[in-house]
Amino acid sequence: MAGHASKQIDAKTLWGGKTSPFSTSYGKLMMWFFLVSDALTFGGLLIGYGMTRHAVDTAWPIGEETFNSLPFLGHGYPLIYVALMTFILIISSVTMVLAVEAGHRMDKKGVVKWMIATIIGGFFFVGSQAWEWSHFIHGSEFGKIELADGSQAIVKGHYGEVENFTIIEAGHHHSKGDVVKAGSHGMTQEDLDHDYRHAIAEGHVEGDKIFLHDGSVGKVAKKKNEHMELIVKSDGSEYKIGDKIEDHEKAATMYSKATTSGIKDNVIFGANLEQNEYGPQQYGQFFFFITGFHGFHVFSGVIINILILLGAMRGVYHKRGHYEMIEKTGLYWHFVDLVWVFVFTFFYLV
Amino acid sequence: MIRDDIYEYSLDSHHDEEKGKKLRKKIYFVTVLLTVVTIVEVALGALIKQGSGAWPFVKWSFIILTLLKAGYIVMSFMHLGDERKAMRYVILIPYLIFIAYLIFICLWEGTAVGENWPSTQGL
Numbered sequence: 001m002a003g004h005a006s007k008q009i010d011a012k013t014l015w016g017g018k019t020s021p022f023s024t025s026y027g028k029l030m031m032w033f034f035l036v037s038d039a040l041t042f043g044g045l046l047i048g049y050g051m052t053r054h055a056v057d058t059a060w061p062i063g064e065e066t067f068n069s070l071p072f073l074g075h076g077y078p079l080i081y082v083a084l085m086t087f088i089l090i091i092s093s094v095t096m097v098l099a100v101e102a103g104h105r106m107d108k109k110g111v112v113k114w115m116i117a118t119i120i121g122g123f124f125f126v127g128s129q130a131w132e133w134s135h136f137i138h139g140s141e142f143g144k145i146e147l148a149d150g151s152q153a154i155v156k157g158h159y160g161e162v163e164n165f166t167i168i169e170a171g172h173h174h175s176k177g178d179v180v181k182a183g184s185h186g187m188t189q190e191d192l193d194h195d196y197r198h199a200i201a202e203g204h205v206e207g208d209k210i211f212l213h214d215g216s217v218g219k220v221a222k223k224k225n226e227h228m229e230l231i232v233k234s235d236g237s238e239y240k241i242g243d244k245i246e247d248h249e250k251a252a253t254m255y256s257k258a259t260t261s262g263i264k265d266n267v268i269f270g271a272n273l274e275q276n277e278y279g280p281q282q283y284g285q286f287f288f289f290i291t292g293f294h295g296f297h298v299f300s301g302v303i304i305n306i307l308i309l310l311g312a313m314r315g316v317y318h319k320r321g322h323y324e325m326i327e328k329t330g331l332y333w334h335f336v337d338l339v340w341v342f343v344f345t346f347f348y349l350v
Numbered sequence: 351m352i353r354d355d356i357y358e359y360s361l362d363s364h365h366d367e368e369k370g371k372k373l374r375k376k377i378y379f380v381t382v383l384l385t386v387v388t389i390v391e392v393a394l395g396a397l398i399k400q401g402s403g404a405w406p407f408v409k410w411s412f413i414i415l416t417l418l419k420a421g422y423i424v425m426s427f428m429h430l431g432d433e434r435k436a437m438r439y440v441i442l443i444p445y446l447i448f449i450a451y452l453i454f455i456c457l458w459e460g461t462a463v464g465e466n467w468p469s470t471q472g473l
Contacts (some may be wrong), residue, residue: 071372104363
């Protein structure tokens, strides 16, 4: 800010010791140097991501295909959620800079107020990221399917929910003639669809039969999937990367053929470190590492902010005569926001 | 322990209410700017499909807008713009040179791998 930094000092005094040539305190300078090294880490990660993406190119998933859900509202909202997360982080950066500004006026009340706002913003961001990870790990309603020619495709469309399983062969729990549906056997609609997807991934669905955990066999009644579209993500003997099967009927038939084949892992839901619904395996690894590493920074930032808030409330900095501690933690917090700006662009937008 | 040989730089940044008002005005301006840029980015991403003719233009606008946002965060929120010139350059120049080099070498290499080693496609 103003003050010493803008005063003219001759070079001999400046570089001759006692005063800092940068006119900043030791602590602030070291925070900057730490941030440069941390920025190099994130830069390296993002550039490594870019390199992999350039090598894989067309098979790489598009952000708006992968991230298109909102909590409570379902699918069909490309990028809105991440945009919201970005906005939350920007706002918490603003409240932080307001806390710094209040500190420069020795306004203890203002510092406490804005620090609390910043911490709330940080918690919201970490929570949003947890939701997004959970969504990414569990996957979409359709999953990625392997087609008859060996190619793999991701699926878009309107999901038709499962109506019920009618038991045709008894097991430990279910007897013949039982109808498992939403509202019976303690099942919700979500449980029913979840169990069906799980059975598909395990290869426990053959034709219209589902083999349940207790050894019983059920007949599946399910609403039709509509507006189906397949996007090929890896080559097979017939379809190549980037091919789209946009004929809804044909896509629906191919999809149901793949899901009812009874072969394990013919359909993959979600992503983990071994398999990945959205595209190449490295996509999942980079997603987990980069957003995870960033989320870890946000989390530690929130913890540091809480400690500094406690210090400010106890009047530690007021007694010291300046609120530079707020400025230093502020630098770290803005840096977290800065990294997110780049993650947002290169992971979600481009 | 109080040392009398150290200049207390931390006090330099103090300012009065009047100056604070001006600074807050600037903060709100940057807030609005960052928000608007984010909205524009999302709108572009939602409206223009990847692979369409306008996509390269959109892609480069994303990159430029991101650098614009980053610039405002570093210079305004992190107050690097208010620091001494020597410090600004010590922070920015080594970083930018190294990152530019890394971007060049890695993306070039990545493209070459993709072209000459087709088995990487669709791993």
